Amino acid sequence: MVPALAGMGAGVAGAWGPGSAKNPPKGFKSEKVDGAGMPAVTVRSWASTTTDPAKAPTVVLLDGLRATQDVSGWERDSNVAFLSEKGINVVMPVGGTASFYTNWANSSKQGNGTYKPTWGNFLATSLPAYIKSRGFSSNLSLVGISMGGGAALINAANNPGVYKRAAALSGFLNTSAPGMPVAVGVAMLDAGGYNVLDMWGGPFDANWAKNDPTVQAARLKGIKLWITASTGEPGKYTPNPSPADIVQGVPLEILAKSQSEAFKAAADKAGVPAHYDFSSVGTHTWGYWSDQVWQMQRTGWFN
Template structure:
């Protein structure tokens, strides 16, 4: 009986020791597991910086998601005409932050409503704007320098991608700064600003989106600045640059599910805007073909001027984007 009691006591001791070990080790294991899981989530690699900017604005907010593998390659995502000052439409409306799970630093500058991401001549006098937009200088000087110094992101091997207004800007920034960008993506852009009525249409759109004066941006319609910012006119500067150019047909598709009157209004507006973009994009394609300049074009059979379709395009272009910048 004494031997049996000893064995039972020894067994109890072993169980007690195992429980004690479990109590001590389990929290550490859970903490490590939690860290590993968190590291896989883009918002655990999220940063927000206020970057010094020219033009009297002081600083511009930039929200970013660092690549999961420590890559030093990045994509700058440019917003549309109605960009807001809180977060980029790319963050608010899409899952673009998850690109950082694929070895690309995702950079979203915030703000720039109706700016075309250009260096303006003067402040917007219609709203008594106290500073002058200097977005081109910011995106090609201040921001790359900041990202390189703080995060080790390459100054010269990145991608720039935008939709609508941002699509124009992506091509123009890449055209004039080939030392900064190795890939450009333009979704639903207006790529033929010299087409009849386009400059007037841009002027009206800017008034509607924030009461901005196009004269403060590029001067009157005959000013050379309009030609400098017209992707079709600047096509030669895009030769040899990998480009993803897309526009939908304007026909409603699976992402259009209108229910309320405002839904139907927005769908109709998106149909018209996308049809105009498609016409501009086709003109751009023809001009580049005549000049022997290559690009990848994507024309889905359905799609309006709206975020879900741009999100689809962003993921479709990812393999080409990564290959182009070496990510």
């Protein structure tokens, strides 16, 4: 589990990046947004081009562990920005490497600087305010993959009046389970020297349970949920699996499925309904996550 988690958030690139400084698509903006206590966050967004953005649903997409500072993996490695051509506003915060999109307990080395990440505050206050200033609707969904999956659920639970829906695609939804704090810590170190003790403290710190979707499942009552994970069996997006696919993509997805099933058991016990898709084929890869987002669109989940 530990070696696999060190690759958490990696995927197979489809290399799609809409727009450019010379030829931006209609309704596209890239702007710096108040970081709610941390440095400003770049947010790239696409307004619905087929409906009034003020009436169109809005989806916020959270990245994986190895999120970069130029564009979101959702932009680089998927085609979901094209949801803007299907009557949906698309919002992608950039960055958050190994942050778990949470409020950290302490200041820590972050990229080229040192500061205390406050992603929880950002998703609760600054980002919704920016979305409103863009003329987008406040009919918000929060969707995350891998590292961002559990973060989507927890931030929705913390802000039930802000996010009406939350989705975890191949998410790690039982992060306080035995062994997980150590595995997460190793993954964060491998992603750039980030210290898990500065985030949620040691394995027995209360912050781990506070940020564990399985432990907090009952708090998601009233929020529309979409949870997916696969068996780790290579499929159409990895027809000829590379060594990296086998070492990382397969075991990561097996772990995500196990953790998502643990969440389902807790949610069922708490009487919290959700859409679940535990498919028989699929690895920890962008193609499968993109497919899930398009399925959400086709079934009207964002509305």
